[in-house]
Amino acid sequence: PAKVKSRRLRWDVKASDMANNTLNPIRAIVDGMKLTPNPDKPMIALSIGDPTVFGNLPTDDAVLQAMKDAIDSQKYNGYAPSVGYLKSRQAVANFYSVPEAPLEAQDVILTSGCSQAIELAINVLCNPGDNILVPCPGFSLYKTLAVSMGIEVKLYNLLPEKSWEIDLQQLESLIDERTSCLIVTNPSNPCGSVFTREHLQKILRVASKYCVPILADEIYRDMVFPGCSSPSLACLSSDVPILSCGGLAKRWLVPGWRLGWILIHDRNDVFGSKIRQGLVKLSQRILGACTIVQGALESILNNTPQSFYSSTISFLKSNSEICYKELSLVPGLNPVMPAGAMYLMVGIDMDHFPDFTNDVDFTERLVTEQSVFCLPASAFEYPNFFRVVVTVPEELMLQACARIREFCQRHYRPRSCDSNDLDQ
Amino acid sequence: PAKVKSRRLRWDVKASDMANNTLNPIRAIVDGMKLTPNPDKPMIALSIGDPTVFGNLPTDDAVLQAMKDAIDSQKYNGYAPSVGYLKSRQAVANFYSVPEAPLEAQDVILTSGCSQAIELAINVLCNPGDNILVPCPGFSLYKTLAVSMGIEVKLYNLLPEKSWEIDLQQLESLIDERTSCLIVTNPSNPCGSVFTREHLQKILRVASKYCVPILADEIYRDMVFPGCSSPSLACLSSDVPILSCGGLAKRWLVPGWRLGWILIHDRNDVFGSKIRQGLVKLSQRILGACTIVQGALESILNNTPQSFYSSTISFLKSNSEICYKELSLVPGLNPVMPAGAMYLMVGIDMDHFPDFTNDVDFTERLVTEQSVFCLPASAFEYPNFFRVVVTVPEELMLQACARIREFCQRHYRPRSCDSNDLDQ
Ligand SMILES: Cc1ncc(COP(=O)(O)O)c(C=O)c1O
Ligand SMILES: Cc1ncc(COP(=O)(O)O)c(C=O)c1O
Numbered sequence: 001p002a003k004v005k006s007r008r009l010r011w012d013v014k015a016s017d018m019a020n021n022t023l024n025p026i027r028a029i030v031d032g033m034k035l036t037p038n039p040d041k042p043m044i045a046l047s048i049g050d051p052t053v054f055g056n057l058p059t060d061d062a063v064l065q066a067m068k069d070a071i072d073s074q075k076y077n078g079y080a081p082s083v084g085y086l087k088s089r090q091a092v093a094n095f096y097s098v099p100e101a102p103l104e105a106q107d108v109i110l111t112s113g114c115s116q117a118i119e120l121a122i123n124v125l126c127n128p129g130d131n132i133l134v135p136c137p138g139f140s141l142y143k144t145l146a147v148s149m150g151i152e153v154k155l156y157n158l159l160p161e162k163s164w165e166i167d168l169q170q171l172e173s174l175i176d177e178r179t180s181c182l183i184v185t186n187p188s189n190p191c192g193s194v195f196t197r198e199h200l201q202k203i204l205r206v207a208s209k210y211c212v213p214i215l216a217d218e219i220y221r222d223m224v225f226p227g228c229s230s231p232s233l234a235c236l237s238s239d240v241p242i243l244s245c246g247g248l249a250k251r252w253l254v255p256g257w258r259l260g261w262i263l264i265h266d267r268n269d270v271f272g273s274k275i276r277q278g279l280v281k282l283s284q285r286i287l288g289a290c291t292i293v294q295g296a297l298e299s300i301l302n303n304t305p306q307s308f309y310s311s312t313i314s315f316l317k318s319n320s321e322i323c324y325k326e327l328s329l330v331p332g333l334n335p336v337m338p339a340g341a342m343y344l345m346v347g348i349d350m351d352h353f354p355d356f357t358n359d360v361d362f363t364e365r366l367v368t369e370q371s372v373f374c375l376p377a378s379a380f381e382y383p384n385f386f387r388v389v390v391t392v393p394e395e396l397m398l399q400a401c402a403r404i405r406e407f408c409q410r411h412y413r414p415r416s417c418d419s420n421d422l423d424q
Numbered sequence: 425p426a427k428v429k430s431r432r433l434r435w436d437v438k439a440s441d442m443a444n445n446t447l448n449p450i451r452a453i454v455d456g457m458k459l460t461p462n463p464d465k466p467m468i469a470l471s472i473g474d475p476t477v478f479g480n481l482p483t484d485d486a487v488l489q490a491m492k493d494a495i496d497s498q499k500y501n502g503y504a505p506s507v508g509y510l511k512s513r514q515a516v517a518n519f520y521s522v523p524e525a526p527l528e529a530q531d532v533i534l535t536s537g538c539s540q541a542i543e544l545a546i547n548v549l550c551n552p553g554d555n556i557l558v559p560c561p562g563f564s565l566y567k568t569l570a571v572s573m574g575i576e577v578k579l580y581n582l583l584p585e586k587s588w589e590i591d592l593q594q595l596e597s598l599i600d601e602r603t604s605c606l607i608v609t610n611p612s613n614p615c616g617s618v619f620t621r622e623h624l625q626k627i628l629r630v631a632s633k634y635c636v637p638i639l640a641d642e643i644y645r646d647m648v649f650p651g652c653s654s655p656s657l658a659c660l661s662s663d664v665p666i667l668s669c670g671g672l673a674k675r676w677l678v679p680g681w682r683l684g685w686i687l688i689h690d691r692n693d694v695f696g697s698k699i700r701q702g703l704v705k706l707s708q709r710i711l712g713a714c715t716i717v718q719g720a721l722e723s724i725l726n727n728t729p730q731s732f733y734s735s736t737i738s739f740l741k742s743n744s745e746i747c748y749k750e751l752s753l754v755p756g757l758n759p760v761m762p763a764g765a766m767y768l769m770v771g772i773d774m775d776h777f778p779d780f781t782n783d784v785d786f787t788e789r790l791v792t793e794q795s796v797f798c799l800p801a802s803a804f805e806y807p808n809f810f811r812v813v814v815t816v817p818e819e820l821m822l823q824a825c826a827r828i829r830e831f832c833q834r835h836y837r838p839r840s841c842d843s844n845d846l847d848q
Pocket of ligand 1: 049112113114115116139185188189217219246247248249255258259260
């Protein structure tokens with residue numbers, strides 16, 4: 001019998017499962033909040049991980065000049081190879097190569113921001129049904145990407161009382177044969193923590209024991225306060241293959257420019273050619289970074305003065321110290337001093353704040369009463385904390401802390417168990 | 425019984441299925457070719473769809489100035505919204521809005537090149553197991569993306585004898601209830617063809633009858649030779665919802681800058697909010713275009729002089745005419761005169777060229793003997809044609825045609841069926 005072809009008789013266009021399953025927890029939480037500032041106080045947003053918003057942290061002139069030179073040269077208007085210009089990849093390799101972890105141009109893939117680097121790295125390592133190990137609290141993009149690709153996310157715990165080191169035992173307990181990648185964010189968003197060499201070595205030992213490759217999100221690499229040292233994971237690894245993701249966004253203070261990279265560290269040839277070729281193939285889907293930024297890259301890396309990096313870091317450290325000191329004095333709050341990046345996490349003793357049900361409620365009311373907005377750490381799967389971005393100008397940081405203090409003093413109540421004690 | 429957790433005992437990292445299934449036919453074919461030019465003749469590459477490679481088609485000074493102004497302003501270093509700055513989206517909306525197909529800022533999504541626009545459009549409309557209708561010959565990215573996402577590709581035929589119009593009957597025969605998108609490329613890569621208003625209306629009628637939304641790849645929009653008119657599909661549609669993909673790459677001659685867009689045309693509200701929201705969500709995965717280019721966009725669109733566009737077009741038309749005229753005189757070749765874009769397709773009467781097994785063989789030998797490289801149309805699923813890129817300087821175009829002529833004259837043989845006739 002002739003096969004009758006069925007067809008649609010009316011319009012019925014639905015968004016794909018992938019679109020529906022692309023969930024951004026920050027948006028989900030923030031869009032659900034009633035953020036109505038107190039009209040008597042100007043708003044101070046400590047919520048946005050964009051160091052450029054207050055204008056107090058401009059990029060270096062050498063960076064701007066490199067861009068204008070790239071434009072004037074007219075050499076960078078055409079298509080670049082999908083993995084980036086060889087010259088620009090070479091510049092990144094030179095910049096980050098160290099004897100313990102040498103890099104050549106072929107080990108570098110340029111991407112449209114660190115986000116695309118992460119997307120490519122997860123995409124090349126994982127199949128639907130696999131699982132990946134993701135820090136908690138952690139940057140939300142990992143889960144957003146993984147879930148949309150049908151990859152299971154297993155959260156491993158960071159321990160605030162140990163400067164956000166990984167709970168390695170719990171991490172180990174999560175690993176099974178479908179674990180295709182361990183994501184390590186160091187320095188950390190949202191914690192601002194920086195792992196010690198010894199802790200990094202322990203992480204590598206777990207990865208090595210269970211044969212799990214690492215995606216090292218090192219977008220905050222070298223953004224470490226004076227006194228702490230921060231080797232990159234790859235410097236310490238002899239056998240564990242590592243895809244290190246980074247970019248210009250944070251250290252060079254130009255997140256909008258969308259230049260990122262993957263550094264392929266694979267000294268034992270575990271990845272082999274398949275992963276490298278896979279990354280090249282995936283990069284051909286939409287091509288990578290803007291050629292003007294690529295063209296400027298060598299000069300950006302070579303000509304940005306050391307003083308630019310160090311003055312950014314001093315500022316971040318000083319602001320972190322102010323924030324930590326001020327909030328340490330506030331009853332009911334437990335800030336954790338960071339050692340790098342541009343964030344600081346603050347624990348909320350919720351039983352001292354019976355007016356609020358959780359961190360979302362707490363931070364929402366902080367906006368209503370004090371016009372200060374901090375991101376509730378529920379956005380990082382970590383309730384009852386909030387995250388402070390420490391890139392705001394110092395005066396604003398001080399003012400924000402004062403307002404947070406006023407807010408907490410107003411709502412602080414003696415521990416409810418104390419009053420229970422009286423009943424007994 | 426306690427569940428024994430299995431784990432890997434040795435390293436075994438494989439590239440994902442997605443990476444393995446991301447196939448680029450141009451690379452597959454070109455990388456397999458032995459491209460050794462004749463040492464006595466300098467190479468002329470007519471193969472690369474990048475109008476900047478010969479330096480004869482620079483972008484306009486207004487475009488470069490807009491970029492430098494954007495850099496100097498220091499306003500465009502931070503993160504933009506994932507769908508682009510409102511001001512830049514508004515500029516695109518204003519530029520393309522017409523009474524029959526009005527656009528507002530909210531109908532525009534900025535992307536990292538037209539490639540990402542296409543990726544998002546396919547991604548939001550299609551689930552694995554769906555099928556999409558793709559032109560043959562056609563731009564290879566559609567299939568590359570779709571196959572990697574588990575979406576079936578159904579090729580519909582373009583008819584060279586009808587200036588590459590669509591075989592609408594065959595197109596209709598392909599549609600079933602899992603057909604979630606019809607891709608129409610107009611003007612066309614690789615054909616250089618431009619559909620008439622009447623033909624576009626017929627395409628819309630098919631889409632309307634079967635309730636299939638359209639992805640209009642209009643990256644060559646307005647790149648149409650004088651005399652031909654080229655309405656965009658959306659201007660002619662009252663009911664069919666259309667995602668029109670475009671960008672700066674071709675018309676503004678800056679493909680490396682990676683600025684593309686999706687224009688959402690949905691006057692009957694078929695897409696509704698789901699598709700719009702889906703596109704927004706998908707855009708948050710890696711964020712879009714470089715903010716410097718976004719910041720320059722309004723000025724690029726408003727300040728590029730009309731003379732820039734028209735001199736590009738005159739050049740492309742004149743070069744196309746030269747190429748068409750020269751190759752028309754070559755026995756065994758059947759060039760098809762284009763009406764826009766920057767390409768020209770040439771049919772090869774293979775039975776006149778018994779020295780070669782197919783178009784790949786033919787074009788490979790053309791490199792070996794004459795140092796002229798044209799892309800075999802097998803790369804577009806269309807054997808026994810080759811594609812000429814008409815952006816090369818005029819002298820090179822003339823020289824390339826002369827060499828192609830010499831090559832064909834040398835290998836041309838009378839039709840084998842003629843000699844068969846004698847046998848009978
Ligand atoms: C830990 C971490 N990784 C990656 C990114 C994304 O970087 P990019 O803007 O280069 O995509 C961010 C941005 O905030 C981040 O905090
Ligand atoms: C028909 C067509 N669509 C899309 C593209 C990709 O454009 P973009 O470079 O902006 O990603 C091209 C590039 O050649 C093309 O020919």
